[in-house]
Amino acid sequence: MRIPFSATASAVALILALPGAALAQWPERPITLIVPAGAGGGTDATGRLLAAELEERLGQPVNVVNQGQGGGVIGFTTMTEAEPDGYTLGIAYNFAHYKPMGQGDFDVANMTPIAQYNFDPAGFHVRQDSEWDTITQALDDIKADPAAYDIACGGGCGGSWPIALATLLQEWDVDLSEVRMISGQGAAAALQEMVAGGFDVVPCSVPEAGSLIESGLVKGLAVFGSERLEAFPDIPTLEEETGLELELGAWRGLVGPAGLPDDVVDQLGAAMEDIYDDEEFQEAMTSRGFGLRWRDTAEFEDFLLNEEEQVRALIGTLEL
Known part of the structure; x- marks a missing residue:
């Protein structure tokens, strides 16, 4: 028996109007x-x-x-x-x-x-016995002779921490083509090597350097965020030290x-x-x-x- 089109359309409309009969809504599976x-x-x-x-x-x-x-x-x-x-x-x-x-x-x-x-936010870290006590001193010296200092990338030099520092150096008119940035096996290894005299600067998060800061082997000169970190209130922000309103990390x-x-x-x-x-x-x-x-x-x-x-x-x- 052939069902009239109007009857078929009415039946479909009735089905769609029933609770639970609508098309499945995302998400319907894991x-x-x-x-x-x-x-x-x-x-x-x-x-x-x-x-x-x-x-x-x-x-x-x-x-x-x-x-x-x-x-x-x-x-x-x-x-x-x-x-x-x-x-x-x-x-x-x-x-x-x-x-x-x-x-x-x-x-x-x-x-x-x-x-x-x-x-x-990234942080700028140096050895405790570094001649730099402020990040502006460090930036000025690096600008004057970019190739004279070894800067750790931590891991690869395209990662978050080295790119944060490179952005800052560019803002400070440092010739990036002359900067010595060296890849390695991560921030922890780079920090240990810096303590042993291998690097001049390690950019990484402040918590990553926290134990070395607390033990007096490393000092953080700036945090690249809008405010000081609650756990490290003595480390100033980049804006406080340089006047640059940058958030990098x-x-x-x-x-x-x-x-x-x-x-x-x-x-x-x-x-x-x-x-x-x-x-x-x-x-x-x-x-x-x-x-x-x-x-x-x-x-x-x-x-x-x-x-x-x-x-x-x-x-x-x-x-x-």
Whole structure:
């Protein structure tokens, strides 16, 4: 028997009007959160905190997958090449150096920025017996003879800490092409080598140098943030010492692959804002030594585009 079209249309309309009959709403299954770093580090720790909070608000499991191979390139590649359906997200951090240094092939254009939740300012560290007592003294001497001083990159010279220092040196009119920046095995190793006389400067977060500062082997001359750190109140800010209003260091934020649907972005953005405003989340972050910084979707995208442009210009100047 042939059913009239009008009857069929009416039946479909009736079905769609029934409770639970609407199209499935995201998310309807578990979400994968790519952390482009190994287990146990700062990106992993903040990613796991975030995953637990997102689970609570989205009503689905959020499974953290660590992909730190290639210095994080594998993780960034996975999250930028994923299907833009909202089921693969990632924690992004300072990444703009990968492409110009031939390590990866991804840009801001390959991501959907959702929100920034973290910023950890860089610090400028020297040996306790260094002739420099202020960062302005150090900057003036480096400017006068850039090749005379050994500056540790910690890890690779395109990372967050050396790029923060390179940005400052450029602002101080230092000839970056003459600066001696040396790669190594991470901030901890660089700090130990500096104490032994191997480096003149190590840029890294203040907490990373904390034990050596407290033991009187290292002194921090400045923190590259807008205010002094509660745990290290004697270390002045960059602005206090130099008058430069710069905030430089490491950051982390939530992203998805390019083309993420607007409704998914809106839902994630709202969840992230709710998480960021939660006092328990803020306490969990600060008690572990992580700084807080909020940028919503639009602000985060603008920040990433600016970061990409500035960092890649510096990479070219440094000839890395």
